[in-house]
Amino acid sequence: MVLKSKRIRSAGFVEKLSFLFKCPVCASKMKVVEPASLKCEKGHSFDFAKQGYINLLPRPVKTKYGKELFEARRKLMADDRFFEPVIREIAKSALQLPAEPLYILDTGCGEGTHLNGICQMVEDRGKNTVCVGIDLAKEGILVAAGTYEGKIWCVADLADTPFMDETFNVILNILSPSNYAEFSRLLKPGGRLIKVVPKSGYLQELRTAFYADSEKETYSNEETVERFQEKFRLTDRKSIQYTKKLDRSSLEVLVAMTPLAWNADERKVAAFLQKTPKAITVDLEILIGEK
Template sequence: MRRSITKFDHRTLLYRCPICHEALELVQASLQCVNRHTFNISAKGLVSLLRGENGNSNLYDRNFFEHRSAVFSAGMYEHVAEAYCDAVRTALSSSHKFSAQTSHEPQEQSSRVVDAGCGEGYYIRRLLSSEEQQHTSQTLSTNLIAIDLSKDAISLAAIGGGDIEWVVSDLARIPLLDHTVDCITNVFSPANYAEFDRILRPSGRLIKIIPGPHHVMELRNAIVKAGLRGDSQYSNQQVLSGINEHMHIVSTTRVSATTAVDSALLKDFMAMTPVMFHINHDDLDLSTIDAITVEADVIVATR
């Protein structure tokens, strides 16, 4: 059987049926529960575990993710990706030390990392590349699972196959069993902290990456100058309150870089940043914008 299928076969069950909440197991080329609810795995190595909802939106469509891929390819988020990989490695190390101290049961050979709201998979692919550099065997030491509601995003992400398990699903009903995940990442994406708390193991870690105060300040200032918004300041207070309601923040690290942009790259960037949602590009004076700042706060939290 092809690797695009067998990668969904877990010794300790992971997936949960979105209909009846029973465990899903790999049966031939599908995930199936005891009640015979069946979800086919595509040849590209993706599975939809939605309950019939529309998996695309008007804002986050294929065009949006293609522009975002162009921005990522230009290296504008390189520093964020490096911080992401560093944070995951540190989180897994801390998680394993905690598990060894608090449990007498045999530890699993592989860790499990879930990228919740993965988009086209930029960050988790960077993590996969980092893992492959450290492990020369075909079996990696970490199971990587990537979840997004957008079918367009997951379809783009799954191009080329690989070891990542691509899943179309709603973060409001994550199709994973309770306490089965070592690390959740959530990068510039909506979150569901109650669900994150449910699927994390007792020693698990959440890595939440959010915009820093100077993120995309060039565009935000241009919007205010045009009179389209009253304030260019960005507040993360609501996000921090949401995390603190369910988890405990243990560290925050800020990374920032300003990258020169030409007209083509600026156009790609404006097409993919939520800052520009519902803003008419023609209303802005872009003549003085020749660089864009990408700033992020990397938050690590525990259950």
């Protein structure tokens, strides 16, 4: 028996779900055509990549995130379970919705570990899901598609997504930029936007080590919460705070994936990595909104 390539398998998987898509060029309906492309009624065509994802950007975009960074994120999130309590809380909120299956879109999904974890928890509770992850960074989607099967992974812009109106019950937006007009267009009636934003204590050990006494040492999410409330009815907000002990290799990963550390003084970074393990604070807020 000849095994089907990942490209062909992904195209086969998306075929039944092609009603979700709209052409990124002309906004018309799309369908999967042989051997492995998504094509619109007017003939604009997008090929599945050999890793199984699909690039639906009308023109390439260069982002500042590389593949190593997403591999590092995957290690910290999947192996060290750095965000486990956050993922659990999000899955709990998604499970309150009656829809079956639950159509979930993660906007700015990075390397896909959160979406995978959330979908797994929802499915473990007996609810079927259709999970779609999008990110502008091809390198993140590459890692996602290479690691997590049974989901749709697309390179796409969350401000102008290649999906039809009212297609998702849940939109996730975890530590990523938002576009509320687009999220509102995509949400089904009764659907939920679940946005995760940092609070003042988030990664405070990094802030203190690299930016003591400078304005970067503090952070407030007030403005973000205000903007959310201008566009969505805030139905719930949950603060989550905990510390997680990380060993040296995990701390190196954390430093590599945190923009906060990229511009820090090298000597301060080296000093920070000297004394391990270290307890690192996760301080986040989950905002839940409806249209």
